[in-house]
Amino acid sequence: MEFRPLEIPDVILIEPDVHRDDRGFFLETWHAGKYSAAGIDSDFVQDNHSRSGRDILRGLHAQIRNPQGKLMRVTEGEIFDVAVDIRPDSTSFGGWVAATLSKQNFHQLWIPPGFAHGFCVLSESAEVEYKCTALYDPKGEIAVRWDDPTIGIDWPCKNPQLSKRDAEAPLLAELIPRLREAAGTR
Secondary structure (H helix, E strand, O other), rough: OEEEEEOOOOOOOEOOEEEOOOOEEOOOOOHHHHHHOOOOOOOOOOOEEEEEEOEEEEEEEEEEEHHHHHHHHEEEEEEEEEEEEOOOOOOOOEEEEEEEEEEEOEEEEOOOOOOEEEEEOOOEEOOOOOOOOOOOOOOEEEOOOOOOOOOOOOOOOOEEEEHHHHHOOHHHHHHHHHHHHHHHHH
8 A cells, every 4th residue: 555645745645555356356445554654543433425427526625613634535437636725824725736536546535634625527427435534514614616716726627517505615715714713713
């Protein structure tokens, strides 16, 4: 298993060892000791599973009262998965990294607390499963505009299908006071 920090080193791409033979395949999708040794020392309290069609873009979402770390993986199809640093005092604030996760490559993406997350579907459809370090808190959830020009994500889906909430999400600059307030209360 290989753990590769991305350009924002807190975000880690995991490339598991996949054992294939004529019967199919086998891999570990979580091993507490190995992940802890790589800096992912988290207790997961919730698992989520979503299905989306081509060019669906979900995000950018985050929780600010009870920030979630997320361990993302795809069980069907392919996605472009994005993490945006929204930690107000971080030197990489507003920066983003991305990875392509697919059923074929078995990669996982660790997105630590303090990041907004989103993905767009590159295949006909995709099923995404992810582990979370905090329970979903709808009152503490925020959304950041998917095409915020100050973030500048180079999405491969040029005309994505969005929820009304995601289409109307504020720019990151508009959320800074809430982010600073939430960071001061943790």
